[in-house]
Amino acid sequence: DTGVSQDPRHKITKRGQNVTFRCDPISEHNRLYWYRQTLGQGPEFLTYFQNEAQLEKSRLLSDRFSAERPKGSFSTLEIQRTEQGDSAMYLCASTPGVGEQYFGPGTRLTVT
Amino acid sequence: QKEVEQNSGPLSVPEGAIASLNCTYSDRGSQSFFWYRQYSGKSPELIMFIYSNGDKEDGRFTAQLNKASQYVSLLIRDSQPSDSATYLCAVPNAGNMLTFGGGTRLMVKP
Numbered sequence: 726d727t728g729v730s731q732d733p734r735h736k737i738t739k740r741g742q743n744v745t746f747r748c749d750p751i752s753e754h755n756r757l758y759w760y761r762q763t764l765g766q767g768p769e770f771l772t773y774f775q776n777e778a779q780l781e782k783s784r785l786l787s788d789r790f791s792a793e794r795p796k797g798s799f800s801t802l803e804i805q806r807t808e809q810g811d812s813a814m815y816l817c818a819s820t821p822g823v824g825e826q827y828f829g830p831g832t833r834l835t836v837t
Numbered sequence: 838q839k840e841v842e843q844n845s846g847p848l849s850v851p852e853g854a855i856a857s858l859n860c861t862y863s864d865r866g867s868q869s870f871f872w873y874r875q876y877s878g879k880s881p882e883l884i885m886f887i888y889s890n891g892d893k894e895d896g897r898f899t900a901q902l903n904k905a906s907q908y909v910s911l912l913i914r915d916s917q918p919s920d921s922a923t924y925l926c927a928v929p930n931a932g933n934m935l936t937f938g939g940g941t942r943l944m945v946k947p
Contacts, residue, residue: 727882758934767841767925767937768881774890781932816880823933828880 729753729829731817737835739777739806745803746832750819757800758826760816761785768816774800807836841928843938856913858941860926862915863907870902870909872924875940881925885911909914916945 728751738744750757755776760768771790772782776797786792789807794800804811814833818826840863850856862870869888873881887893887900887909892916913920923942927935 756933760935765845765939767927767939768935770934770936773932773934775880781934814880818935820933824869825886826933826935827883827885828873831880 727827727829729817729819729827731815731829731832733832734830735833735835736801737837740809740836741806743803743805744807744834745801746815746817746834747799747801748817748819748829749799750817751821751827754819754821754827755797756820757794758818758820759800760818762814762831763812771802782785791827804834807834812836815823839867839928839930839936841926841936841938843924843926843934843941845939846942847944848941849944849946850916852916852918854916854945856916856920856943856945858884858911858913858943859908860910860938861908862926862928862941863893864930865904867904867928870900871929871935872898872900872909872911873927873937875923875925877922909929912926913943916943918945918947921945 730749759771762768774794786811814831817829820826875881885900900913923940925940926938932935
């Protein structure tokens with residue numbers, strides 16, 4: 726257990742529905758990252774926050790995706806109008822600054 | 838765009854042998870390198886990081902970095918069946934966002 730928690734751990738949804746995931750980083754870590762991982766691939770960067778500021782978004786992050794980190798604590802990742810291609814493991818990682826990142830257990834999304 | 842390449846495997850080694858996992862990267866300016874272990878259905882777990890040329894040892898694990906040749910290796914001594922997992926190499930860019938290789942699946946046979 727790295728101290729990073731994610732909720733829910735599994736989500737099954739129907740195509741077209743909206744879903745929201747939550748990540749609670751290690752408390753003293755000011756940077757929080759979201760990644761997405763599909764079967765047989767390494768994780769791919771989606772977006773990251775330093776405190777409450779969203780500093781970078783990948784081109785993988787379409788307009789249907791939005792992320793927030795109010796007050797620089799927990800973060801949420803919302804996917805609107807889900808598509809089957811959104812099925813993946815969504816991973817959150819935190820770090821105190823630069824350097825090693827510690828991952829949460831992930832949220833596995835299945836879009837039917 | 839940084840690229841990180843790994844042989845997907847599977848790499849099969851007998852119990853007690855040394856497993857050698859390799860990773861090459863495209864950005865000559867990369868300064869730090871991370872190895873993560875990922876069991877099936879689980880999230881990546883950090884096992885080693887290395888910043889300087891040469892070797893870094895931690896228990897049964899040794900990370901080796903050769904910046905001139907742009908490769909980083911992970912050696913696992915006395916491999917155990919519990920080491921069977923996918924090993925991911927990751928390189929951070931300017932914002933510390935990690936670029937991962939596709940991972941190498943290691944199988945340690947009793």
